[in-house]
Amino acid sequence: MNYPENPNPNFSYFYHDNINPSNPEIEVSDYLVFDDGFDQEDSSPSQSMVSSEKNGMIKKTKEDQVGHSRVAFRTKSELEVMDDGFKWRKYGKKSVKNSPNPRNYYKCSSGGCNVKKIVERDREDPSYVITTYDGIHNHESPCVVYYNTHVPLMLPPSSPPSASANWAFQNATSHSSSSF
DNA sequence: CGTGTTTGACCAGCGC
C-alpha cells in the first residue's frame, strides 16, 4: 500500500486530466496541498487556493515524513459530495462565517482510518465545491479493492491504477445516486 | 436491525 504524495489515489488523476472524463459537469479548477502547519484559510479559502497553486504542480510537502496532510481543491460540480471511492460518514454540519453555505464534515468510515473531509460550497461561486481532505488514508479505497479483484487487467497504462479504479467506480455509482 | 444522516449541544482556540 503506497500512497505517493496524495492521500487519496484519485487526486492525481483529478489533477492530471483536470476534467472528469466521465462527467463533464465536474471540473477540478484549483488544487492545493497544504503543509502540515498549513496556513490554509484566510477569510477566503477559494481565493487563497487560487493564488497559491492554480494550475501548478502538486506540491510535495512534509506529509510524507509526518504522515499528516491537508489537501484542498475546488471543483465545479452540482453535487455537494463527490464520490471518490472511499466511504465517508457525515458527522457534522456548520454554517460558517463569511459564507452563506453550510460546511459539512465527514470522516472516513473505515475502521482505524481517521481521515476527515470538509465540504463546502464556494461562497463566491456556488457552482463550485471546496473539498478539503485532512489526513492520509491508511487503507486502499474499497472500490480499488473491488476493482483490482474483479477487473485486474483493464487499466490504461498511463493512468494510476487506483485512480482509474476510482473513476471506474465513479462511473458506476455517480449516476446511480452512489449507494454503496 | 444495522448503517448513515441530522442537528443541537458542547468544547477548545483565538482575538479583543
Add this chain to the structure above:
DNA sequence: GCGCTGGTCAAACACG
C-alpha cells in the same frame, strides 16, 4: 475574562 467561531460529539431519527 468574555465572546465568537470552528470543529466534534452523540442522541434521535430515517431508511433499506
